[in-house]
Amino acid sequence: MVNPQNGKVKILVGMGSCGIAAGAADVYHALENKIEIENLDIELEKTACIGACYREPLVEVRVPGLPAVIYGDITVKRIRDIFEKHIQNKEIISEWLLKGDNLQTSEDELFRKQVRIVLRNAGQINPERIEDYVARDGYKAIRRVLMEMKPEDVINEIKASGIRGRGGAGFPTGLKWQFARQSQSNEKYIICNGDEGDPGAFMDRSVMEGDPHSVLEGMMIGGYAIGAKEGVIYVRAEYPLAIQHLETAIRQAKKKGFLGKRILGTSFSFDISLKLGAGAFVCGEETALIASVEGKRGMPRLRPPFPAAQGLWNKPTNINNVETYANVPWIILNGSDAFARLGTEKSKGTKVFALAGKIKRGGMVEVPMGMPLRDVIFEIGGGIKNDREFKAVQLGGPSGGCVPASLLDTPVDYESLNQTGAIMGSGGMVVMDDRTCMVDVAKFFLHFTQEESCGKCTFCRLGTKRMLEILERITEGKGEEGDIEKLELLAENIKKNSLCGLGQTAPNPVLTTLKYFREEYEAHIHYKKCPAKSCRELITYRVIPDNCTGCMVCLRACPVNAITGAKKEIHRIDPETCTRCGACYDSCRFDAIEILTGEEEEVAGEIA
Amino acid sequence: MEAVDTQPVETIDFAPLEKVLKKFAGKKGAVIPLLQETQKIYGFLPREALLRIAEATNTEASHIYGVATFYSQFRLKPVGKHIIRVCHGTACHVGGAERITEACEEHLGVADGETTEDRQFTLESVACLGCCSLAPVMMIDDTTYGRLTDREAKKVLTHFKK
Numbered sequence: 057m058v059n060p061q062n063g064k065v066k067i068l069v070g071m072g073s074c075g076i077a078a079g080a081a082d083v084y085h086a087l088e089n090k091i092e093i094e095n096l097d098i099e100l101e102k103t104a105c106i107g108a109c110y111r112e113p114l115v116e117v118r119v120p121g122l123p124a125v126i127y128g129d130i131t132v133k134r135i136r137d138i139f140e141k142h143i144q145n146k147e148i149i150s151e152w153l154l155k156g157d158n159l160q161t162s163e164d165e166l167f168r169k170q171v172r173i174v175l176r177n178a179g180q181i182n183p184e185r186i187e188d189y190v191a192r193d194g195y196k197a198i199r200r201v202l203m204e205m206k207p208e209d210v211i212n213e214i215k216a217s218g219i220r221g222r223g224g225a226g227f228p229t230g231l232k233w234q235f236a237r238q239s240q241s242n243e244k245y246i247i248c249n250g251d252e253g254d255p256g257a258f259m260d261r262s263v264m265e266g267d268p269h270s271v272l273e274g275m276m277i278g279g280y281a282i283g284a285k286e287g288v289i290y291v292r293a294e295y296p297l298a299i300q301h302l303e304t305a306i307r308q309a310k311k312k313g314f315l316g317k318r319i320l321g322t323s324f325s326f327d328i329s330l331k332l333g334a335g336a337f338v339c340g341e342e343t344a345l346i347a348s349v350e351g352k353r354g355m356p357r358l359r360p361p362f363p364a365a366q367g368l369w370n371k372p373t374n375i376n377n378v379e380t381y382a383n384v385p386w387i388i389l390n391g392s393d394a395f396a397r398l399g400t401e402k403s404k405g406t407k408v409f410a411l412a413g414k415i416k417r418g419g420m421v422e423v424p425m426g427m428p429l430r431d432v433i434f435e436i437g438g439g440i441k442n443d444r445e446f447k448a449v450q451l452g453g454p455s456g457g458c459v460p461a462s463l464l465d466t467p468v469d470y471e472s473l474n475q476t477g478a479i480m481g482s483g484g485m486v487v488m489d490d491r492t493c494m495v496d497v498a499k500f501f502l503h504f505t506q507e508e509s510c511g512k513c514t515f516c517r518l519g520t521k522r523m524l525e526i527l528e529r530i531t532e533g534k535g536e537e538g539d540i541e542k543l544e545l546l547a548e549n550i551k552k553n554s555l556c557g558l559g560q561t562a563p564n565p566v567l568t569t570l571k572y573f574r575e576e577y578e579a580h581i582h583y584k585k586c587p588a589k590s591c592r593e594l595i596t597y598r599v600i601p602d603n604c605t606g607c608m609v610c611l612r613a614c615p616v617n618a619i620t621g622a623k624k625e626i627h628r629i630d631p632e633t634c635t636r637c638g639a640c641y642d643s644c645r646f647d648a649i650e651i652l653t654g655e656e657e658e659v660a661g662e663i664a
Numbered sequence: 665m666e667a668v669d670t671q672p673v674e675t676i677d678f679a680p681l682e683k684v685l686k687k688f689a690g691k692k693g694a695v696i697p698l699l700q701e702t703q704k705i706y707g708f709l710p711r712e713a714l715l716r717i718a719e720a721t722n723t724e725a726s727h728i729y730g731v732a733t734f735y736s737q738f739r740l741k742p743v744g745k746h747i748i749r750v751c752h753g754t755a756c757h758v759g760g761a762e763r764i765t766e767a768c769e770e771h772l773g774v775a776d777g778e779t780t781e782d783r784q785f786t787l788e789s790v791a792c793l794g795c796c797s798l799a800p801v802m803m804i805d806d807t808t809y810g811r812l813t814d815r816e817a818k819k820v821l822t823h824f825k826k
Contacts, residue, residue, distance in 0.1 A: 074795050077808035109797030255753030255792035293700070293737055294793060296806055334696050334735030337791065351695035353734040369692070410796060412755035418797030450754060486754045486796070500757050504791065510734075615770060615814065637763050639814060 063120050065098045065143055070114040070179060072105035072265050073297050074258075078112035079131065086132040087115075090139065098143075104266030104301075106179030108166060109419035111154050116179070117142055125156035165435050166417050171398060173406050174382045175422045177267040183301050186308040189269040195314050197385035198276050202322045210281040211237060214384065217392035218404030223249055223340070223377030224452060224481045225557070226403075226470040232374060235364035236282040239372035244284035246275050247368065247375040249345060250291035250298070253337040254453030255504065257484030259408040260378035262420050264291065264298035267382065268305035272315065272328055274381030277388060279326045282374050287328040290345055293335065302330055337454070337508035341556045342367075342375045344510065355510045356556035377482065379408055399425030403469035403480075413450070413486035414441045423468065430464040433487060444489040447588075448572070452481025454501045454508075455561030457568025458494060477568040479561070493590035494573040495580055499527040501565035505558060516559030519550040523566060532593040535581030540570065585654025592636040596652045601626050603648035610640035610649060676712050680705045685720045695721070695731050699738055708739040744779045744786035746824070748772075749803040753792030759799035760813075765789060767814035768802070771821050784825075 069075070069084045084102065091098050106114045111128025117138060118124040125148055127138065134152065141147045153161050172178070181188035189195070201210055215230030236244065248271060252260040264271060275287045291299055306328055309315040317325045331349050338344045339354040346368050348354035367373020383405060387395045396404045403425040409432060412418050416438035423432055433439070433449060440446050448458040457478035459466060466472050473480050488497065506520040523546050526539050547563030554560050570577060579585045586594040599610075599619075606624040618634040621627030629640065629649075641649045684701045688694040698721070702713050709732050718725040732738045748768060752761045765776055768787050772780055779786040795801045798810025802817065809820050 073808060074798055074810070077795050077798050077801060077810040112798070252794065253791070255757075256755050256796055257792070258794035258796055261794045292794075294790070332697070332700060333737075334700065335737035335791075336735050348696065349693055351693040351731065353730055412796035412799060413758050418755075418799075453754070484754070484796075486758065488758060492758050497754075497758070500754065508791075613815075615767070635766075637766065637814070638760075639763070642813070 065120070066101065066118040067098060067138075068101045068103045068116040068118075068179070070104065070106040070112065070116075071102045072262060073295070074105060074109045075112045075114065076297070080113035082132050083113050083115065083130055083135065086135050090135065101182050102184070103179050103181060104183050105262040105420055107175065107262075107420040108154055108163075108417065110417050111163075114154065114179075119143055119146065122146055122148065123157040123159055125159065126154045127152040128154040163417065163438070166419070166421070166438070169427075169431065169436050170422050171406050171424050172422050173386045173395075174263060174270075174379050174408050175266075175420065176386065177270065178262065178420070179266070181267065183266050183268055184304050186269060186305070186312055189267070193389060194269050194385075195273055195309075197388035198273050198280075198314065199320055200388060201277050201280055202320055202324055207237060207281045207283065210277060210388070213392050214281070214387060215392075217387045217395040218399075218402075219380065219383055219387065219395065220403065220470065221377060222379035222383070222407070222482065224455065224479060226480060229376060229380055232364060232376070233278060233281050235362070236284075236372050236374040239365050241372050243369075243371045244282055245368040245371060245373040246279045246282065246284045246287040247342075247345065247349070247363075247373055248275055248287065248289040248381055249340065249342070249375055249377045250289055250295075251333045251340045251345060252292060252295075252378070252482060253340045253508075254455075254482050254484050256410065256412055256450065256453055256486040257482050258410045258412075259420060259483045261292075261295050261298050262410075263378050263382050263408070264295065265301050268298075268301045269309065270382040270385055271302075271378055272305055272309055274376075274384035275328060276315070276319070276326050277384050278374055278376065278381065280324055282372070284374070285325050285327065287326065288331055288349055288368070289328060290331045290333055290339070290349060293332045299330065299332065306330070336510070337504070338510045338556070338558050341558060344556065345375065346373065353510070355512050356558075358555060379483070400467065400469045402471055407468060407480070407483060409468075409483045409485045411437045411485050411487070414444065414489040414492070415439070415485075415487040416441055425469050426467045428465045428467050429459065432468065432485070433464070437487070440487065440489050444491065446487070447490050447492055448488045448494065448497075450478075450486040450488065450497065450565075451484070452479035452561075452564075453484050454505045455479060455557060455564055456481045456484075457564045458488070458497060458572065459568070460572040462572075477564065477571055479564070491588055491590060493531070493586050493588035494569040494576050495527065495531055495586075496588075496590055498566045498569045499524065499531055502527055502562070505562040509558065509562070513554045513556075513559055515550045515553040516555075516562060519546050520559075520562050522546055523550075523563070527566070530577065530580045531586070531591045533580070533584040533591075535577075535584075537581070539581055540574070540577055543570065579654070583654045587653070589651040589653050594653050595636055596631055597629050597634055597636060597638070597640060598650055598652055599627050599629055600648050600650050603646050605646055605648070607646070609643050609645065613639040613643035615639060676706060676710050678712075678716065681713055681716060685717070689720075695723070695728065696735070699728075699732055703738060706742075708742050711740075742779070742783070744783050746784060746805055747786045747788060748821075749788050749790045749793065750776075751791075751793040751795070751799070751801045751803070752789045753794075753796060753799070755796035755799040756792075756801060761789075761800045763814045764800050764802060764812050764817045767817045768821065771818045 115130045220226040344354040344356040363373040408422045502524040611619040801810045
């Protein structure tokens, strides 16, 4: 798509947080400089996350007469080629090509299988310019709602679409709105939960960074539907760029009359403010979030009363997640039928996932509900990094679980994922390969929930601590007979005796790994062996004499000087000094370092 | 969490704090933003500032202290000029975040959570920075560095020190 207004060459740089971290800002400035110095007639634009994070920095080039293409791995050095080859000579540089209109690339599948509703503007607009959003049907939905629909119509439309909360629990959004509408009060609130705390999830960050107006518009429609005049976005302080883009969006929307008093000349007034989270995972729970907005310690309280009856400042409040709100304008404009046609019987529409971990194409993808996990990971995500073996995918963060290879055909919908013991969650998908130890993963999540437990419920506060201690012992080779049973007993009691979702789901990572990878726990406990060769106390690094060329690379890579040997002399690792960091293993180019665990370790010890 | 009382008493300049207090005067639910802005001024939350906030907002000091100790963003101890946050989210964890922390510890000569003697750097572990596809990552002040190895992390630090 060439800029239709003027037929000029246009260059877009993906400047989401990931892009910037990969060097996109340098690329942008270099482009800017070149265009200015050479006085080129080229439009340069910033956009946010395009979705193919694994190829960041991404640059899209639109030259009249050529298909629009997206290049990946663009560095400052490569800019010259883009100008000379692509823009001047009109040659597409296949080497860096990620995607092009009507062009086949090896990575096409990443985009072809996606259906983009929430990400409809991702990588297409400059999120800091309201005009870009408006040009892509932005604020048309709120116009339609205000001009043509009664609040009840809006609620019915959302109900008919079948959309359920994208924060994880999957409560029907329309019903939630209806409850808040039915609560009698002259003061109501709309809250957007942007406290994306699940480690391994970054969908909401990308939406807030890349298309902030869609979130604002969704909230406004929600406000009109339930009868609220004020909205609050609770966003993590760890997301500085999202905060900045939301602030800009609010300011621009106010200026254009989309926010504020008497919106679009109607009697509807609505205002939105930001509240920055201060780093407490439990604030993702709605009652804790409300306490935090009120300036208190973010501790959950018993429900009922639900926020729809008594929420912020004890007034009826509707809380939805970022992704849920971003869906709303699309549903209004395209109709509930169009939305409900996508997905499964009980899970409608699409879901955005953040693909990360040991996956080839890490990034942001949006797929129709019901797509099998296998397709998401292997077709869209391209499979496992370095073609290693798929072991499990972690869904739903600390509340979720690990789904093994045998269940890869599970469709992504709320019910099917629940059946595996994992949950849909907010959309983090962390892929693990054969080098990931499942006991260690369980320990990782328990460490997280144990730290983030607010301390209100005894079972959550102390039970997670006891579970963590057991897991720590197991990974250190000090596991005892009966540990697994103790873990199961604790898990059951923590689930039963915790007030909020954090405690109720905290044991899930342990329970799912016990369910699908029990033998790994047993190997740690009974044979002091880590099958993934990952737990440091249970492994030894050793040089394979036949393969070692004496090149000194590992010797230099070792941070603790545990490797001895001279040039062209077989090296030796001193197990006493070695910290098992794995730097030698990663640096060796001759496969001359092996990792031993359990009995192999003892045998090796005898030989040495 | 260490009690505030055990800290060395530092005299602080109240002028910028008064400005912040004025900005939030009379606003409800302002404790967290107030503490956030206070921390922006001093780099941490000095005891004197907490007491002043309690007085100005007509709140019990225990409530302010309770909020300050609940959220991980707030610090009761002074920190270095630059803050290094090594991400320990899921993707970073499976990608080797532990080694990144170790590399930083080794390079800076401090343990995780500590500040260098010259008060230049504070090393921290954080839950998730949301740059999972570039794992492992770390953040120095507001800049994120991705696709790290232990060597790369040390290089970044060396470069940053210059």
